[in-house]
Amino acid sequence: MASVSLKKVSKRFGDITAVENLTLEIEDCEFFSLLGPSGAGKTTILRMIAGVEKPDKGNIYIDDIPVNDVPPREREVAMVFQSYALFPHKTVYENMAYPLRKRKMSEADIKRIVEETAEILHIKPLLERLPRQLSGGERQRIGLGRTMVRQPKVFLFDEPLTNLDAKLRVEMRGEFKKICSNLKATVIYATPDQLEAVTMANRIAVLDKGMVLRCDSPDELYNNPKNLFVAGFIGSPAMNFISCTLTEEKEKAYLDAAEFRYEITDIAEKIKLRMTGSKVILGVRPEHIKISRSMKEGYVQLEVFVLERVRPEIIVDLKAGEKIIKALAPAEFYANIGDKVWVGFEKIFLFDERTGEEITGGVVAFG
Amino acid sequence: MADVRLEHLTKKFGDVAAVNEINLEIKDKEFVCLLGPSGCGKTTTLRMIAGVETPTSGQIYFDEKPVTDLSSKDRDIAMVFQFYVIYPGMSPYDQIAFPLKVRKVPEQEIRNRVKEVTSLLGIEYLLERSVSQLTVDERQRIELARALVRKPQVYLLDEPLTNLDAKLRAHMRAEIKRLFKSIGATTIYVTHDQVEAMSMADKIAVMNLGVLQQYDSPDGLYDGPKNLFVAGFIGSPAMNFTNCTLFEEKGKAYLDAAEFRYEITDLAEKIKQESTSPEVVLGIRPEDIEVDVSRKRSALPADVSILEPMGHRAVAHVKVGGITLVVNVDLPELKTGDKVWLTFKREKIHIFDKKTEISII
Numbered sequence: 255m256a257s258v259s260l261k262k263v264s265k266r267f268g269d270i271t272a273v274e275n276l277t278l279e280i281e282d283c284e285f286f287s288l289l290g291p292s293g294a295g296k297t298t299i300l301r302m303i304a305g306v307e308k309p310d311k312g313n314i315y316i317d318d319i320p321v322n323d324v325p326p327r328e329r330e331v332a333m334v335f336q337s338y339a340l341f342p343h344k345t346v347y348e349n350m351a352y353p354l355r356k357r358k359m360s361e362a363d364i365k366r367i368v369e370e371t372a373e374i375l376h377i378k379p380l381l382e383r384l385p386r387q388l389s390g391g392e393r394q395r396i397g398l399g400r401t402m403v404r405q406p407k408v409f410l411f412d413e414p415l416t417n418l419d420a421k422l423r424v425e426m427r428g429e430f431k432k433i434c435s436n437l438k439a440t441v442i443y444a445t446p447d448q449l450e451a452v453t454m455a456n457r458i459a460v461l462d463k464g465m466v467l468r469c470d471s472p473d474e475l476y477n478n479p480k481n482l483f484v485a486g487f488i489g490s491p492a493m494n495f496i497s498c499t500l501t502e503e504k505e506k507a508y509l510d511a512a513e514f515r516y517e518i519t520d521i522a523e524k525i526k527l528r529m530t531g532s533k534v535i536l537g538v539r540p541e542h543i544k545i546s547r548s549m550k551e552g553y554v555q556l557e558v559f560v561l562e563r564v565r566p567e568i569i570v571d572l573k574a575g576e577k578i579i580k581a582l583a584p585a586e587f588y589a590n591i592g593d594k595v596w597v598g599f600e601k602i603f604l605f606d607e608r609t610g611e612e613i614t615g616g617v618v619a620f621g
Numbered sequence: 622m623a624d625v626r627l628e629h630l631t632k633k634f635g636d637v638a639a640v641n642e643i644n645l646e647i648k649d650k651e652f653v654c655l656l657g658p659s660g661c662g663k664t665t666t667l668r669m670i671a672g673v674e675t676p677t678s679g680q681i682y683f684d685e686k687p688v689t690d691l692s693s694k695d696r697d698i699a700m701v702f703q704f705y706v707i708y709p710g711m712s713p714y715d716q717i718a719f720p721l722k723v724r725k726v727p728e729q730e731i732r733n734r735v736k737e738v739t740s741l742l743g744i745e746y747l748l749e750r751s752v753s754q755l756t757v758d759e760r761q762r763i764e765l766a767r768a769l770v771r772k773p774q775v776y777l778l779d780e781p782l783t784n785l786d787a788k789l790r791a792h793m794r795a796e797i798k799r800l801f802k803s804i805g806a807t808t809i810y811v812t813h814d815q816v817e818a819m820s821m822a823d824k825i826a827v828m829n830l831g832v833l834q835q836y837d838s839p840d841g842l843y844d845g846p847k848n849l850f851v852a853g854f855i856g857s858p859a860m861n862f863t864n865c866t867l868f869e870e871k872g873k874a875y876l877d878a879a880e881f882r883y884e885i886t887d888l889a890e891k892i893k894q895e896s897t898s899p900e901v902v903l904g905i906r907p908e909d910i911e912v913d914v915s916r917k918r919s920a921l922p923a924d925v926s927i928l929e930p931m932g933h934r935a936v937a938h939v940k941v942g943g944i945t946l947v948v949n950v951d952l953p954e955l956k957t958g959d960k961v962w963l964t965f966k967r968e969k970i971h972i973f974d975k976k977t978e979i980s981i982i
């Protein structure tokens with residue numbers, strides 16, 4: 255159990271800035287996720303907390319004690335990787351006992367700790383098996399078990415589920431969350447998969463190019479993303495973005511997109527205060543789009559590009575100029591390619607095209 | 622374009638049947654996915670259709686004409702792979718034109734075809750670039766263009782989206798589906814990803830251990846899986862399965878799952894006729910369980926053990942005694958540890974024979 259903080263930390267590798275002036279406060283026993291595409295700096299941050307990489311600038315604290323000069327093995331942090339190097343010729347029990355043997359712990363203590371850990375991970379029946387007799391998910395749990403027996407204060411996970419197939423990843427996500435909540439330890443979890451981050455973490459730092467763009471709870475990031483990158487990164491299917499020009503005509507204000515025009519008179523004054531030009535990006539989540547067969551007030555007409563019958567809901571791809579907009583619809587919805595439908599937006603976000611900042615100052619909901 | 626028919630198609634490697642007695646009919650202009658986990662035989666099947674693998678037994682027909690003994694180049698097919706074959710030192714134009722050049726198509730016709738397909742894919746602008754400047758998805762589009770530049774009888778695609786990131790994959794899915802629909806091509810697409818298959822295919826052939834499990838539309842597979850394997854493979858989060866025993870008392874019939882009992886008097890006769898024993902598996906999808914936060918008559922009490930928020934909804938793992946069920950919920954206030962009441966949507970339950978794993982209801 256420990257809090258971890260990074261204050262104004264920078265790290266360069268040659269000409270490349272991996273982490274830039276980064277400040278993070280991770281609380282004791284928090285499940286904290288580092289989320290970002292590859293190259294965002296996630297692994298470098300973990301390695302600096304673990305002590306295998308030294309920051310060029312700034313300080314790292316564990317429980318408010320500066321640890322920049324503390325060697326890795328004295329930090330009581332443990333790193334779990336996406337590929338778990340288990341000893342192939344040792345049983346599961348021996349694999350898990352290995353870190354304790356190195357510490358010259360008594361056989362009785364080793365047995366107690368390994369068995370307790372195996373209990374938490376539901377791997378007791380596997381203790382006598384060899385790694386090759388295990389499935390990918392089981393091996394993943396053994397890798398985790400070998401880290402847990404050391405009882406570190408902080409667990410660092412580097413994309414632990416990335417190598418598993420889709421089905422197993424969904425299963426392990428829930429299980430992992432449950433296990434971690436029983437660990438009574440601080441967990442820092444790096445992943446490029448937004449679904450893993452939002453389903454598991456208490457808070458998420460969204461990273462891009464070595465910088466923190468947002469640090470907040472999953473709900474806040476989803477409901478109030480504040481900038482284009484976060485908006486496009488959180489949520490699946492991803493938020494749709496449509497380039498528009500703000501135009502005013504006879505005391506009404508519209509967003510002019512290539513294929514449609516959308517009235518926003520009621521919020522025009524407010525957004526104009528924050529705009530740096532006339533170009534805005536309209537952001538709409540697929541789950542906030544309503545499709546109607548007949549014309550409705552405030553709806554715009556678009557063409558059905560294709561239907562994707564991914565259940566339980568289905569995805570309706572709509573053509574708006576060169577853009578494809580993805581909408582979620584109930585499974586009962588059927589349409590042919592090329593059908594014209596009417597489309598309404600229940601909730602929209604607007605971003606300044608140049609700065610990428612959200613300019614409605616929060617959520618705009620209609621109807 | 623052509624119909625494709627597989628008849629008792631079998632491929633053995635030593636004693637192992639990688640593909641076992643597959644019968645499949647793919648109609649002209651249909652988009653069919655071969656779907657299954659690794660080792661299910663989907664790629665071997667595709668390779669036999671392509672003519673790069675020889676079947677141990679069985680026949681392959683294109684438009685009722687047997688092609689089993691024809692070499693790959695005489696079958697008039699085009700293939701797209703997961704690893705794009707970009708010929709080094711060739712411009713994007715030459716990459717796309719290559720299949721026509723080797724067939725000695727006149728230069729003018731090649732130019733017209735390349736122009737046609739690049740405009741169809743919206744990649745005319747790539748023709749001016751050098752191959753080394755291309756991004757992963759641009760390379761994938763070049764690969765697609767090279768397949769489309771010919772007008773073969775059948776297009777064969779082997780996991781072409783696997784190397785793209787999640788977002789691009791979601792985008793390309795819709796694009797590929799529309800593309801092959803608009804050119805009206807018979808397409809056979811191999812994938813291990815059920816989301817990809819569900820989103821693109823007219824029909825899906827689900828395979829496991831070399832055997833065809835079910836061949837149906839995406840909705841057909843989702844709503845009416847024929848066995849436990851298909852039921853568990855299609856859909857995410859996966860269908861919940863609970864082992865039960867059929868048992869009767871005072872003129873009523875129940876499924877007894879140890880932790881709870883579920884009345885199914887009206888279905889008892891059918892179950893008794895079609896099952897091999899009273900041991901059955903009750904299957905219900907996460908969205909077909911209604912979740913209430915207040916007590917409800919005849920609802921099942923449960924505790925929320927894990928909550929996975931996903932923006933517009935959440936997935937909850939709930940415990941009924943020792944049984945964990947996964948449910949979709951739309952209750953923003955729900956917390957771990959909360960008590961909830963579950964109701965199964967009656968018309969959505971599935972019942973499978975425990976031993977044969979075949980669907981009864």
